Amino acid sequence: MRMGRFLLLLILLPTSVRAQEGGGPTVDDLFLLPFRVAFFPLRIFALGLKEGITFAEDHRLFNRVHYAATFLHDHGVFLRPGGLGDGAGPGGRLDIDSAALFSSPVRAVLSAGASFRNYQFYQIGVGLPGGLANSRLTVFGGYRLKTEENFFGLGSRSQPGDRSDFTLEESSAGGQWTTPLGPLRFLAGLRYRDFNIRRGQDDGIPDTQDRFGGTPVPGLGIGTTFLVPEAELVLDLRDDPVLPNRGLWAMIRAENYDGLRGRGFEFGRFGAEVRGYLPLGRPRRVLALRARAEVTDARAPGSVPFYLFPRLGSHDTLRGLRRDRLRDLDAALLTAEYRYPIWRHMDAVLFLEAGNVYGDLFDEFDLDHLELSYGGGVRILGRDGGVMLRLEIGASPERTNFILKFGESF
Amino acid sequence: MARFLRLGVLPIVVWVLGGCAGARSYNLRPPLWEAADRDSIPLPQERDVSEYYDFFENTFLPQLERGLSLPRYLRRWTGHPHQSRDVNSLDEVVNSTWYTNRHYLLPMTPGEIARGPNTGIGPDTSGVWTVTRGDKKGVTPGFWIRDPAGQIYILKFDPPGYPELSSAAEVVSTKLFYAAGYNVPENFIVSFRRDRLQVGEEARFTTEVGVRRPMTGADLEGILEQAGTWQGDRYRALASKFLPGVPRGQFSYVGRRGDDPNDLIPHEDRRSLRALRVLAAWLNHVDTRTHNTMDMYQPQGGYLVHYLIDFGSTLGSSGDRAKFGWEGYEAQWDNGLILRDLLTFGFLSRAWDERKVIRYPSVGQLRWEDFEPGAWKPYYPNPAFQNLTSRDGYWGAKIVTSFGEEDIRAAVASGQLSDPAAEAYLVRALVERRDRMGRYWFRRVAPLDRFALEGDRLRFVDLAVTRGLESGEGQSYQYATAGVDPQGPTGGPHPVDPQVGVPLVELPEGVTRVDLRKRWPRQWSPPVRVFIWRDGERLRIVGITRED
Numbered sequence: 001m002r003m004g005r006f007l008l009l010l011i012l013l014p015t016s017v018r019a020q021e022g023g024g025p026t027v028d029d030l031f032l033l034p035f036r037v038a039f040f041p042l043r044i045f046a047l048g049l050k051e052g053i054t055f056a057e058d059h060r061l062f063n064r065v066h067y068a069a070t071f072l073h074d075h076g077v078f079l080r081p082g083g084l085g086d087g088a089g090p091g092g093r094l095d096i097d098s099a100a101l102f103s104s105p106v107r108a109v110l111s112a113g114a115s116f117r118n119y120q121f122y123q124i125g126v127g128l129p130g131g132l133a134n135s136r137l138t139v140f141g142g143y144r145l146k147t148e149e150n151f152f153g154l155g156s157r158s159q160p161g162d163r164s165d166f167t168l169e170e171s172s173a174g175g176q177w178t179t180p181l182g183p184l185r186f187l188a189g190l191r192y193r194d195f196n197i198r199r200g201q202d203d204g205i206p207d208t209q210d211r212f213g214g215t216p217v218p219g220l221g222i223g224t225t226f227l228v229p230e231a232e233l234v235l236d237l238r239d240d241p242v243l244p245n246r247g248l249w250a251m252i253r254a255e256n257y258d259g260l261r262g263r264g265f266e267f268g269r270f271g272a273e274v275r276g277y278l279p280l281g282r283p284r285r286v287l288a289l290r291a292r293a294e295v296t297d298a299r300a301p302g303s304v305p306f307y308l309f310p311r312l313g314s315h316d317t318l319r320g321l322r323r324d325r326l327r328d329l330d331a332a333l334l335t336a337e338y339r340y341p342i343w344r345h346m347d348a349v350l351f352l353e354a355g356n357v358y359g360d361l362f363d364e365f366d367l368d369h370l371e372l373s374y375g376g377g378v379r380i381l382g383r384d385g386g387v388m389l390r391l392e393i394g395a396s397p398e399r400t401n402f403i404l405k406f407g408e409s410f
Numbered sequence: 411m412a413r414f415l416r417l418g419v420l421p422i423v424v425w426v427l428g429g430c431a432g433a434r435s436y437n438l439r440p441p442l443w444e445a446a447d448r449d450s451i452p453l454p455q456e457r458d459v460s461e462y463y464d465f466f467e468n469t470f471l472p473q474l475e476r477g478l479s480l481p482r483y484l485r486r487w488t489g490h491p492h493q494s495r496d497v498n499s500l501d502e503v504v505n506s507t508w509y510t511n512r513h514y515l516l517p518m519t520p521g522e523i524a525r526g527p528n529t530g531i532g533p534d535t536s537g538v539w540t541v542t543r544g545d546k547k548g549v550t551p552g553f554w555i556r557d558p559a560g561q562i563y564i565l566k567f568d569p570p571g572y573p574e575l576s577s578a579a580e581v582v583s584t585k586l587f588y589a590a591g592y593n594v595p596e597n598f599i600v601s602f603r604r605d606r607l608q609v610g611e612e613a614r615f616t617t618e619v620g621v622r623r624p625m626t627g628a629d630l631e632g633i634l635e636q637a638g639t640w641q642g643d644r645y646r647a648l649a650s651k652f653l654p655g656v657p658r659g660q661f662s663y664v665g666r667r668g669d670d671p672n673d674l675i676p677h678e679d680r681r682s683l684r685a686l687r688v689l690a691a692w693l694n695h696v697d698t699r700t701h702n703t704m705d706m707y708q709p710q711g712g713y714l715v716h717y718l719i720d721f722g723s724t725l726g727s728s729g730d731r732a733k734f735g736w737e738g739y740e741a742q743w744d745n746g747l748i749l750r751d752l753l754t755f756g757f758l759s760r761a762w763d764e765r766k767v768i769r770y771p772s773v774g775q776l777r778w779e780d781f782e783p784g785a786w787k788p789y790y791p792n793p794a795f796q797n798l799t800s801r802d803g804y805w806g807a808k809i810v811t812s813f814g815e816e817d818i819r820a821a822v823a824s825g826q827l828s829d830p831a832a833e834a835y836l837v838r839a840l841v842e843r844r845d846r847m848g849r850y851w852f853r854r855v856a857p858l859d860r861f862a863l864e865g866d867r868l869r870f871v872d873l874a875v876t877r878g879l880e881s882g883e884g885q886s887y888q889y890a891t892a893g894v895d896p897q898g899p900t901g902g903p904h905p906v907d908p909q910v911g912v913p914l915v916e917l918p919e920g921v922t923r924v925d926l927r928k929r930w931p932r933q934w935s936p937p938v939r940v941f942i943w944r945d946g947e948r949l950r951i952v953g954i955t956r957e958d
Binding site: 027028032036043053056060064068282342343344350378 | 460461462463466467470471474475478479480481482618619620736743744747748751752755756759763
């Protein structure tokens with residue numbers, strides 16, 4: 001009762017700065033009373049914000065944070081939110097780059113990240129001149145832990161109600177050689193990838209083993225190890241790689257997974273992606289288009305573990321579906337985004353996506369059987385002019401997702 | 411239905427509008443010219459309004475509430491907005507601790523305008539200046555000095571790449587705000603060599619992270635290096651004299667100060683603060699926020715005096731750089747424009763954002779070609795500005811237009827721009843913006859002013875004509891009369907020539923209202939109502955109201 005009176009008093013009296021400054025309630029105050037009741041949580045938030053900001057200013061926290069960030073940046077330490085992939089939840093990563101510390105043709109980068117969902121990521125990479133002009137050879141090793149990966153079953157007919165989760169652990173090491181050729185960039189590499197699969201850590205949904213244990217899902221409960229030779233060619237004709245207004249970006253990629261551990265796991269993977277950016281009369285008013293396909297060459301039935309199937313459904317692909325909602329051997333995706341500025345540091349976006357997964361893309365692709373996603377949102381731009389944070393709503397016949405993601409979609 | 415209206419809606423409307431019913435439009439007592447706000451009060455607490463929270467507080471929730479305030483809309487639509495409360499029966503602002511009538515009512519000479527609030531010539535140059543405090547938190551380098559006379563000044567330097575920019579803007583605006591009637595600090599342009607400075611033994615330095623420690627010579631060198639020299643080995647800076655009294659923190663543009671019993675009028679209802687928007691628009695003072703104000707307690711009288719401070723972001727300067735194209739045209743976070751652009755899918759452009767006119771680095775960006783007085787915006791919404799009525803705007807415009815070209819030239823000269831072409835450009839920008847301001851407001855309220863009784867005639871002037879904003883061709887004036895106390899017959903309308911005046915010979919005893927209107931080729935102005943009291947042979951103007 002006392003608390004109720006206190007809350008009522010809070011609503012009635014200090015709902016405006018003027019009231020706080022000694023002015024009495026006016027006709028306007030009385031008229032606005034219902035709205036102020038409705039906005040009461042906002043007001044409480046604002047009061048908290050006021051105290052917080054005042055404390056921060058009194059203690060120069062903004063200056064200290066800025067100073068600390070500048071100091072760390074100058075010493076090659078980069079702290080940033082996110083960066084652990086979709087589904088990781090709130091988290092951040094830290095990169096230490098030797099290039100900021102001393103000038104040397106050899107560059108070392110140490111990275112680590114973690115999130116509240118216990119996603120983890122550690123990697124060390126060393127880059128050195130690759131022999132040809134501007135070419136680089138990078139060797140790296142790392143570990144990644146994903147504790148709540150989604151699995152709904154294989155194929156486009158999987159059901160949203162079959163959602164389950166698993167933990168995927170990957171250790172990797174390898175080397176990549178890259179060389180620029182004008183607007184082209186060529187990459188060739190070899191990676192050692194070791195996967196282990198464990199129970200998912202989301203208590204709200206069943207574990208994948210429990211849900212799909214009785215069905216033939218390749219790789220379920222089985223760890224695998226691969227040696228993966230890879231090659232990639234990228235053509236970049238964008239005017240600005242940070243926030244493109246016009247231009248084209250295209251990529252083709254081929255990988256071959258040779259199983260070192262696990263029974264008969266062996267397959268090839270081919271991917272292609274094209275992105276086009278059409279300017280619409282004003283800076284940052286752009287129609288961005290993307291087409292993407294992944295095709296798996298399974299050497300035998302069941303030779304691809306389910307966690308390495310192409311996936312759709314994420315903060316970047318079919319944003320109206322749950323994360324990793326669709327998995328199959330092949331996948332195709334078409335995206336159109338209309339981006340336009342609404343503020344100096346903010347763009348709005350409307351998007352439409354269509355895509356699906358297939359047992360065989362070339363046999364089964366059908367424009368009439370594409371999963372659709374649509375939505376919109378705003379994007380906050382960072383100091384470098386690129387997208388720092390996306391706040392989007394993605395919808396599909398299945399569900400609506402609220403998306404908060406660091407970084408550009410494509 | 412009619413019964414419902416009578417019993418239900420009408421009382422509500424009356425109740426809502428009742429909140430705006432002002433006092434009687436005339437007063438038989440002599441007009442009030444001095445506010446009683448200098449009573450001795452205990453020393454108020456010092457307050458420090460959060461810079462960031464002030465932005466949030468004024469940008470978001472209050473704007474939402476303002477948008478939902480039906481009574482406010484009703485008052486605006488019915489022509490009954492809350493009028494200012496610091497005005498007298500002649501519709502003029504009363505002298506107070508906030509405002510002093512200066513250039514409009516009591517014209518100042520160009521020399522007086524150039525002198526402004528200054529009581530001296532700046533820091534005493536008979537000896538060294540002792541640095542007493544340095545700070546590395548701001549973007550503009552600066553420190554405090556004590557001159558040989560013991561007076562404290564704050565020295566602020568121009569931003570790198572823009573010599574003379576912010577110091578000139580600050581001094582020029584200081585002079586004009588002072589002449590307009592506001593309390594401002596004494597600001598001086600100074601130039602000096604390094605050997606003029608010495609770090610005091612007690613000097614303190616605050617680092618970027620807020621650590622306070624004794625100031626060293628290296629700290630001073632760091633600040634001077636950041637500032638850069640101006641001409642040869644000399645440094646140019648703005649010296650702002652410490653305000654007299656005891657600092658008590660900023661005043662808010664809304665509400666009253668709870669610990670100041672003299673503060674009786676809500677600040678958003680003060681014309682001196684509402685119409686500051688007009689002056690701020692003229693001088694492009696986009697940074698009119700709480701943080702750039704200061705209440706000073708006067709120990710002798712025991713009351714607070716309210717100052718405007720820090721004019722570094724006026725004219726073409728943004729303090730640490732030249733103004734961007736958007737400054738003055740949109741707020742830092744502009745709810746309305748963002749919503750507009752969001753809902754129109756980016757098809758409406760912000761043309762001003764892409765313009766950049768910096769002809770002289772020492773002037774920065776101060777455009778007049780696309781200056782629209784009604785659309786001008788400060789960095790974030792100012793609650794007093796948002797309460798501006800047409801009457802307030804008119805009052806502000808008549809002050810702005812009271813500055814002739816010679817007056818403006820004198821104020822600009824005090825900025826000591828070394829390039830005569832830059833100085834001429836700044837004068838022209840201010841003249842053009844002044845004229846646009848006048849034309850805007852003098853169309854919303856009849857610009858008939860300076861009412862005076864001469865013999866048996868009421869004379870007046872048309873400010874738009876006398877200030878050269880309109881030629882006078884195709885314009886005419888008319889008046890009508892009505893007995894007010896006692897209620898009497900109405901007369902007119904009759905044509906009237908301002909130079910001849912309204913004949914008052916047949917005015918009856920008591921108070922008569924004379925309604926004056928101006929006719930442009932296609933429209934009539936709203937009336938200016940002048941209340942005249944005949945007491946026997948004696949005539950007196952006892953009230954002026956302007957309709958909008």
